[in-house]
Amino acid sequence: MAYFPNLPKVSYAGTDSKGDFTFRYYNPDRVVLGKKMSEWLPFAMAWWHNLGAAGTDMFGGNTADKSFGQVPGTMEHAKAKVEAGFEFMQKLGVEYFCFHDVDLVPEGATVQETWDRLDEIADFIEEKMKQTGLKCLWGTANMFGAQRYMNGAGSSNSVDVYCCAAAQIKKALDLTVRFGGKGYVFWGGREGYETLLNTDVRFEQENIASLMTMARDYGRSIGFTGDFLIEPKPKEPMKHQYDFDAATAIGFLRQYGLDKDFKMNIEANHATLAGHTFQHELRVSAMNGMLGSIDANTGDYLLGWDTDEFPYDIYETTNAMLEVIRAGGLTGGFNFDAKNRRPSNTPEDMFHAYILGMDAFALGLLKAAELIEDGRLDGFRAERYSSWNTELGRAIREGKTDLASLAEHARTLEGWPNPGSGRQEYLQRVVNEVLFG
Ligand code: XLS
Ligand code: NI
Ligand code: NI
Numbered sequence: 482m483a484y485f486p487n488l489p490k491v492s493y494a495g496t497d498s499k500g501d502f503t504f505r506y507y508n509p510d511r512v513v514l515g516k517k518m519s520e521w522l523p524f525a526m527a528w529w530h531n532l533g534a535a536g537t538d539m540f541g542g543n544t545a546d547k548s549f550g551q552v553p554g555t556m557e558h559a560k561a562k563v564e565a566g567f568e569f570m571q572k573l574g575v576e577y578f579c580f581h582d583v584d585l586v587p588e589g590a591t592v593q594e595t596w597d598r599l600d601e602i603a604d605f606i607e608e609k610m611k612q613t614g615l616k617c618l619w620g621t622a623n624m625f626g627a628q629r630y631m632n633g634a635g636s637s638n639s640v641d642v643y644c645c646a647a648a649q650i651k652k653a654l655d656l657t658v659r660f661g662g663k664g665y666v667f668w669g670g671r672e673g674y675e676t677l678l679n680t681d682v683r684f685e686q687e688n689i690a691s692l693m694t695m696a697r698d699y700g701r702s703i704g705f706t707g708d709f710l711i712e713p714k715p716k717e718p719m720k721h722q723y724d725f726d727a728a729t730a731i732g733f734l735r736q737y738g739l740d741k742d743f744k745m746n747i748e749a750n751h752a753t754l755a756g757h758t759f760q761h762e763l764r765v766s767a768m769n770g771m772l773g774s775i776d777a778n779t780g781d782y783l784l785g786w787d788t789d790e791f792p793y794d795i796y797e798t799t800n801a802m803l804e805v806i807r808a809g810g811l812t813g814g815f816n817f818d819a820k821n822r823r824p825s826n827t828p829e830d831m832f833h834a835y836i837l838g839m840d841a842f843a844l845g846l847l848k849a850a851e852l853i854e855d856g857r858l859d860g861f862r863a864e865r866y867s868s869w870n871t872e873l874g875r876a877i878r879e880g881k882t883d884l885a886s887l888a889e890h891a892r893t894l895e896g897w898p899n900p901g902s903g904r905q906e907y908l909q910r911v912v913n914e915v916l917f918g
Contacts, residue, residue: 483568484549484550484561484564484565484568484569484828485565485568485569485572485828485832487828487829488502488572488828488829488832489502489572490571490572490574491503491504491572491573491574491832491835491836492504492574493505493507493508493509501833502832502836503836504836504839504840504843505840505844506840506843506844506847507522507574507839507840507842507843508843509574513846513847513850514806514850514853516810518843518846519576520810521802521805521806521810521846522814522815522839522842522843522846523576523577523618523811523813523814523815524575524576524577524777524814524815524816524817524838524839524842525575525576525577525578525579525618525619525814525815525816525817526566526569526570526573526575526577526578526579526816526817526835527578527579527776527816527817527818527819528562528566528578528579528580528581528584528585529580529581529584530789530817530818530819530820531566531569531817531820531831532547532549532562532565532566532569532584533547533562533584534547534820535547536821536823536826538823541823544823544824544826545821545826545827546826547562548561549561549562549564549565554587555587556586556587556598556601556602559585559586559587559598559602560602560605562585563585563602563605563606563609564609566578567609567613567615569831570613570615571613571615572832573832573835573836573839575835575839576614576615576616577615577616577617577618577814577816578615578616578617578618579617579618579619579620579621579666579816579818580617580620580621580656581620581621581622581623581653582595582599582620582621582622582623582649582652582653582656583595583623583626584623585599585602585603585606585656586598586599586601586602588627592645592648595652596652599652599656603656603659603660606660607659607660610660616660616661617657617660617661617662617663618662618663618664618774618813618814618816619657619662619663619664619665619666619707619710619746619774619813619816620653620654620656620657620660620662620665620666621653621665621666621667621668622646622649622650622652622653623649623670624646624649624650624670624671625670625671625718629642629645630642630646630670630671631671632671633670633671633672633673633685633719634646634670634671634672634692635672635685635688635689635691635692635693636671636672636673636674636685636686636688636689636723643688643692646692647692647695650692650696650699651696651699653665654696654699654700654703654705655703657705657707658700658703658704658705662707663707663708663774663812663813663814664707664708664709664710664746664773664774664812664813665696665700665705665707665708665709665710666710666711666712666746666774667693667696667709667710667711667712667724668711668712668714668724668746669711669712669713669714669719669722669723669724670718671718671719672685672689672719672722672723672724673716673719673720673721673722673723674719674720674721675719675720676720682723685723686723686733689723690733690736690737690739693709693737693739693743694737694738694739696709697709697739697742697743701742707812708742708743708744708773708774708812708813709739709742709743709744710743710744710745710746710773710774710813711724711730711733711734711743711744711745711746712724712745712746712747712748712751712776713725713726713727713729713730713745713747713748713751713755713762714748714751714754714755714787715751715754715755715756716754717754717786717787725755726751726752726755726757726762726765727745727747727762727765727766727769727771728765730745731745731765731766731769731771734771740771743771744766744771744772744773744774744812744813745762745766745771745772745773745774746773746774746775746776746813746816747759747762747763747766747772747774747775747776748775748776748778748818749775749776749777749778749779749780749792749797749801750776750778750779750780750787750788750789750790751776751787753779753780753782754780754785754786754787758797758800759779759797759800759801760797760800760801760803760804763775763801763804763805763808764804767804767807767808772804772805772808772811773811773812773813774811774812774813774814774815774816775801775805775811775813775814775815775816776816776818777792777815777816777817777818777819777838777842778790778791778792778817778818778819779791779792779793779794779797779819789818789819789820790819790820790822791817791819791821791834791835791837791838791841792819792837792838792841792842793837793841794841795841795844795845795848795916796912796916797845798841798842798844798845798846799844799845799848799849799852799912799916800845800849801842801845802842802845802846802848802849802850803849803852803853805846805849806846806849806850806853815842817834817835817838819834819838820834821834848915848916851915852911852912852915855911855915857908857911858908858911858912861904861907861908865901865903873890
């Protein structure tokens with residue numbers, strides 16, 4: 482059965498293409514800086530937004546039909562979603578998917594009932610994966626939606642809730658391993674607080690660390706060799722989320738000895754909510770050797786919440802791809818944790834959204850590669866630090882100096898030194914020249 486009968490297989494047709502359902506930049510086999518575009522950009526479909534979200538917001542209900550011909554909340558619907566999702570991925574040339582446990586099946590009345598449903602759907606998904614060659618990028622457990630998680634999961638005040646979280650993680654890890662997933666994600670969900678009046682922050686963070694440690698040990702024991710990932714976010718749903726940003730999450734991982742097994746899953750919209758650029762979060766992760774995966778979306782600079790829009794801004798994708806290229810690529814991929822705007826409510830809109838996002842990152846990759854090949858950015862940066870390529874500079878870098886000898890050097894300078902121009906506007910011109918000719 483075809484769930485998108487009126488929509489074609491989307492393929493690369495070049496920048497002159499006039500067709501609406503073609504890629505202008507995403508050409509999977511094109512080689513950029515020694516690697517195929519499809520290797521630089523392993524795209525993934527987010528099960529929850531693409532097959533689940535139907536437009537409900539705080540002020541109104543569904544605007545899109547995601548029933549796929551079945552009654553939502555049934556296993557028939559769960560299976561229809563699998564079929565629709567695989568058809569969608571095949572038509573778009575998206576090779577991977579990401580899932581939460583409860584994206585796949587409706588939660589049962591008990592842990593065991595949910596597990597049975599998950600086993601049933603996993604058989605079905607595995608079969609589809611075999612038929613199509615499509616793969617799993619990462620799995621995760623939804624430990625924020627159900628009422629029991631209202632005070633958090635790993636940070637819950639209730640030890641029984643904590644164990645329910647452990648049960649969900651265990652099963653989601655089992656599924657991720659079954660599907661050959663490259664990663665397992667912890668997004669903070671409700672790990673944070675509304676008020677310090679009722680919260681023991683240290684106690685909660687220690688418990689989260691223990692849960693992650695047990696998850697790591699269990700995952701490794703069942704043969705999971707991929708990355709565990711933290712997806713930082715500063716707020717929403719909680720007033721304060723513990724995994725505020727990459728720097729905070731990396732500090733937490735180091736404090737609790739988890740930094741060898743965990744990396745970052747950086748979401749663009751979360752970066753801007755934290756008051757950073759997407760590029761900043763990528764840089765902080767990469768320079769710590771922890772750039773794992775990306776949730777490819779974008780926020781709205783005028784709105785203070787996670788709008789999860791499809792990537793659109795080519796400056797942003799270019800800057801992001803500069804970081805990704807310099808890091809040598811991702812161990813994970815680009816998951817479109819993004820949803821159509823509420824009034825974009827047709828199946829065509831789902832296709833336009835993915836074409837927009839994939840082309841935006843493909844163009845960003847091409848432009849970032851051009852900027853690197855152009856050499857002026859890197860050239861200027863190297864020149865800017867060139868005073869360190871001296872005997873003195875090297876001695877400082879190698880820790881062979883002391884404060885008094887540096888002070889003596891400064892004391893014998895003639896006047897005050899001039900560190901030179903930062904050339905920001907010149908560099909911005911270079912970027913525009915490469916972007917627009
Ligand atoms: C929410 C997060 C979520 C994670 C997966 O803001 O982005 O969708 O990616 O739990
Ligand atoms: Ni996300
Ligand atoms: Ni998000």
